[in-house]
Amino acid sequence: MQTRExxxxxxxxxxxxxxxxxxxxxxxxxxxxxxxxxxxxxxxPVAQTGHSRSRRGVVRGVHFTRTPPGxxxxxxxxxxxxxxxxxxxxxxSPTFGRWDRLVLDAVTFRAVHLPVxxxxxxxxxxxxxxxxxxxxxxxxxxxxxxxxxxxxxxALPLRDDLPRLLSPRDRVAPxxxxxxxxxxxxxYETCVRLxxxxxxxxxxxxxxxxx
Numbered sequence: 001m002q003t004r005e006x007x008x009x010x011x012x013x014x015x016x017x018x019x020x021x022x023x024x025x026x027x028x029x030x031x032x033x034x035x036x037x038x039x040x041x042x043x044x045p046v047a048q049t050g051h052s053r054s055r056r057g058v059v060r061g062v063h064f065t066r067t068p069p070g071x072x073x074x075x076x077x078x079x080x081x082x083x084x085x086x087x088x089x090x091x092x093s094p095t096f097g098r099w100d101r102l103v104l105d106a107v108t109f110r111a112v113h114l115p116v117x118x119x120x121x122x123x124x125x126x127x128x129x130x131x132x133x134x135x136x137x138x139x140x141x142x143x144x145x146x147x148x149x150x151x152x153x154x155a156l157p158l159r160d161d162l163p164r165l166l167s168p169r170d171r172v173a174p175x176x177x178x179x180x181x182x183x184x185x186x187x188y189e190t191c192v193r194l195x196x197x198x199x200x201x202x203x204x205x206x207x208x209x210x211x
Contacts, residue, residue: 001034006100008088010115010195012038015108029076029111030134039113042206043134044072044198050133054082054124057163059149059170061121062087062156066143067186070116070194072136080129081105085156086112087119089147089176092188097176099156104131116198117191121149123158136198145184146173153177 002015014034018027032042054060062085065071075084087099104110104122114120122131146169149156154176158164179185 001031003034003038005038006086006112007095007098008086008100008118009093009095011086011100011118012113013102014038014111014113016111018107018109027109029109029132030074035113039199041199042202043074043113044136045201045205046134046136048135048138050135052131052133054080054129054131055165056124056127056129058124058129058165059121059158060167061085061170062089062119062147062149062154062173063121064089064117064119064145064147064186065137066145066184067117067190068194069137069143070186070191072116072195072198073114073120074111074134075104075114075120076109076111076132077104077106078130078132079106080127081107081125082122082129082131083125083159084112085121085149086114087121087147087154087156089119089179089185090117090188090191091180091185093117093191096188097154099154101157115191116194117186117188119147121156123162125159125162145179146170147176147179148173151175
């Protein structure tokens, strides 16, 4: 599995080997040794898994979780393809306001790790695009926040040749500047501290399994 850090501080992409044969294929989008090499320990303790299916042109995000409690995410595309965006929403981060993009699809099965406080968005490039998530926390409606994926200041390069389908929530999401004025954005130091706690919990869990 190949790994590299993205332009957003602390976010990484993982590209696994894919093993096709006459029956289909096998792939492991998460591999603990590769994750440990990249981040110094295994994946955060998983509290919930998620699964979304989207029509061609659907835009989801930019989503993030109120911090605290915060949430770390590991996501890959299990079917179809998506233009994926990782957006730094952490006030005080060296890469605040920056984003990175890549295509996630069911050919390469790349996966992205987003640390606490980093926002996520994608645009489905084909019908029945399925995104699969590993999450460090459970869903709580009051904690789920969003910044507009069409914010001109962010300038995410969404595809203009696709129908742009957004949920009512995402259509009225605030700009990055408005979210900052409203006190919605997480502080970088808080996010780093919460990520460290997840790291310690993952190491402790791994030690218990091997002890």
